[in-house]
Amino acid sequence: MIRSIVLHIVVIAGLFLIESFLLEHYAYHHGNLARILVLATYAVGYNILFGYTGLLSLGHAMFFAAGMYGCALLIRIGEWSIAPAFFVGVLCALTLGLIVGFLALRTIGVGFMIVTLMFAQSIYLTALYYNEYTRGDEGFSIPQTVRSIGGIDLTDPTTRYFAALILFSICLLMSLALVQSKAGRVLIAIRENEDRTRMLGFNPFRYKLFALVISAGMAGAAGAAYAVLFGYAGATFASVQYSIFPLLWVLLGGPGTTLGPLLGTILMFYLVDLASGSIMPGLAALVENNFGIEAPGLASAYLLLVGLALVLLVLFAPKGLLGSVRERWVPWLP
Amino acid sequence: MAAIAQIQAEGLVKDFGGLRAVDVGQFTLNKGEIRAVIGPNGAGKTTFVSLLCGRFPPSAGRIMFGGKDITAMPAHDRVALGIAYTFQITSIFGNLSLYDNVALPTQRRITLSSERSALKQSTMATLERVGLADRAQETASAQSYGHQRLLEVAMGLALAPKVLILDEPTQGLADSEITDFIALIKDVARETTVMLIEHNMQVVMALAEQITVLDGGRILAEGSPDEIRSNKAVQTAYLGG
């Protein structure tokens, strides 16, 4: 109990302390990490549903997008200021989570996956349909001038980093508190054996709905934060791909571990970054020189990486990195 | 002392597809008794008790608990009301510790005094009662089969139910474990109504005050152990069937 709290504080403090160092020496990674923290927040939310409750959603992008559009459209069209727009964005995601949960949680297993996929797809298509407001796949940007809270300029790299860190820390600590609470024990029990949990007197539907709404809220907060901090909202974030990403990050880092989502997001981000930066173009050149096949697509092969990672993880490491660490060395890891 | 009905069933029927699995006319379980439900394989014993605890809804009929109609009540609410069910196929949370397995039903009960110490105390007391306290932090799936069965019973006990329904609790236990188990149930029965499905006649005769014999989903006979032993219909069903 104490150990795990200390561990999380140390991780957050570490992220806090490296900020100035990164800004001075590695401005590129500084910017990346701010983005990663926002996306990791999304993954933390996903993990509550998938990792701890055992519900595999294929449509979480709809919650991310609900937060993003709820916030960004109010700023763009309603000319709201950042703070209230952010909260309305989160509220949109929570509401959507409640509605989708009420319906989708009547199904189980594969049914749940497809229902969430379909709901997300209809939200994505809706974003495209109202092209007039959302500008579809192309998206729209939020001008720098409005991106500030109470005089604090959110476009400044340091402020942006800390804003992302604060959001991430809140969600991370919330997830830690949740999984160590009594409600968390019920969620884990539902993941392990839903029928048994019911026969111990818990209403699985209510707990699953609770997990889904919390999860959706965090996804929405991440989406709204993305719009505010990086000044952009687009339908791509509502597409199937952005539903698959958090699944991949959580699978890589370790489903059902509080720190897994962060680890998975960082690793996958840099794997893709590294691959499209040096490895894959090198490979493309190799293929072209040796086999005479022009392979321009290979140069930015993030699809291949994502695909391979999914297949290999599900085949050989379904517990992910931290899940395996917990199994072998650190049994107390939350 | 006049018997007070704890659970009553009237015209209880369960069909699976075209198959009538359970067709129980009138059934009464009295407060404080130990009832054994016996019958050949496929007699509908598990289906019958599953109807009582609400794992699935009946096709027809009514179920009363303490005079209250609970026919439409979902299983988890029945548990809250005081009907606990332990599974025939060991159904524990294999990846969790014994402590967590028992803390889960315990925390259902003591939500009001929501202190961790109270939860811990009560959980450990239950584990102590079945003799698993010294293994509290071990993983459930790593335990021997006998210990897993005991854990299953502990999870039922932790609910402090009014009625404890045990589905073949001694299946696969060693003789010494069965002796301990009989003692445990006798102890439990002082404050709880117990209903157990059992194949082991030694256990049935040692524990049961009343026996219900099911065959083909119907109640073939009901009565004290002696009455059942001398019942012709039961003898044919068991020996001739």
Add this chain to the structure above:
Amino acid sequence: MDLTSLLPFEMPHPALLAAGVLEGTVLAAVLALTALGLSIVFGFMRVVNVAHGEFYMLGAVLAWFVTDLVSRTIGGPPWLAFGIALMVCPLTVAAIAALCDRMILKRLNYDPEATIVATIGILYILQQLALTFYGPDARPVQAPFDFRIQLPWFGYSGYKLIVVAASIVLMLIVWLVLTRTKIGIIMRATQYDRETAQAFGIPVDRVYAGVFALGAGLAAIGAVLIVPIQQAHYLMGGEPLLLAFIVVILGGLGSLRGTIVAAIFIGLSDGIISTLYEPTLAKILATLLVAMVLVFRPQGLFGTRAA
């Protein structure tokens, strides 16, 4: 007085409507083939193959390679190149699918959730391979023949009608194989009880690989038939996947009859709607409908509940 003016929507010109129905029929035919593949795989293996659309795409892209190669080396009339493609591509795709089954799905013990994640992975890998070796462009494949059928309002491509006829014939063959032959009996025995089937000497592993290959092959045939009408592109798998999902779910997961009925319904309405009206709105409604069907009527709109 013109009665059509009373309608809440504008009545399309009969020629447009006829065109919509024709386009819808072609789409319905190809869609039925593709959806049938998805339905067979789900029905017999309980595997939701998210990579199904990519097998379709692969069929189309390979068709371009094969026809291109044949016309450059052997030459000859367009129907020769197309005929070769129609043989080679579905078989190649089926072989790739069988390989995926052996190397990935089998090792996952066909766990429903794990296989979905794995087929998502396969989807990305296939997409990347197509992008890498085929490129980001859409390319046409020449139709095997070129004649037009004169209708009262306009001329219509004879090839499209051949596509419809070919799809119907293929579906009939699949139907007969599944219901009337020993292969069908073996497949159903395996579906019913894997262990018992194994005990009776049915090579369960090979049946599974075969079913998965058949499913992918059907999608690939549909794709080869469609490339003379629609161009081959590495992202073309998404649309048929979604439509096939809709069809299979509305028709009742694993129900072959329901799948075909739903394919005709969805194909026709999609064809008519996208010729005449705004297709995005129709798609939004269709996906919502699918979600609602799964929630409230999981046996599908046309299927009957399995016993």
